[in-house]
Amino acid sequence: MKQFLRLVVFFSLLAPFSNSYAQDQPSYAYIGIEPEIVTNYLGSSATKLGYVRVMIEIMVSDVDQLELVEHHMPLLRSTAIEIFGRQPEEKVKSLTGREDIRRAVLAALQDHMQQETGAKVIKDIIFTKYLHQK
Template structure:
């Protein structure tokens, strides 16, 4: 059996997504300092299997606190740029993996997606 055939016979990797309801709404630091910017995001966590859903549900308050904490400290130019948005996404992913490793012994979160990203 060739390596290609062996790979074709393996079942696809199971991936599960966990979303937060309602959307995450927070403020960010506006450049003019007289007003706060407003940010509304929908976040989906990518998990390696459905057995981890209960763990994520249990730690949801900690996860939301981590996400909101990072979003609320972002400067306006980072929030409003595409490259900044990707930097924020990666920062949240890294921090969530660190927090979940500390709490559960596993990184659990494979990736995160912003399915809605609105700012004003």
């Protein structure tokens, strides 16, 4: 019985700390670039093009920023399409190349949001669908 009481007291002492910890955590939110991106990329020769089909989810640090990202979605979508269109076939097809593209798209989207809103806003992006064909 004493051990039970000790546990109850112990957990009741921890409760205020766990609640404040939860409040300090950012409330991440996601918004997808809709519709999915389908665009061409540079093929192995100048006369051959491949295409890539990508679904991108944008992660923001706070739910309140979703409306801001949605407002600028045409600019963000256009930027992502432009970056994919400049990529060579080797980069589109490789896993390390895909990560390089993801980082390039992330940096460009963050830069645009910084210029348009004065804040970084976008925390990260995720490719939830990634298909390519030559």
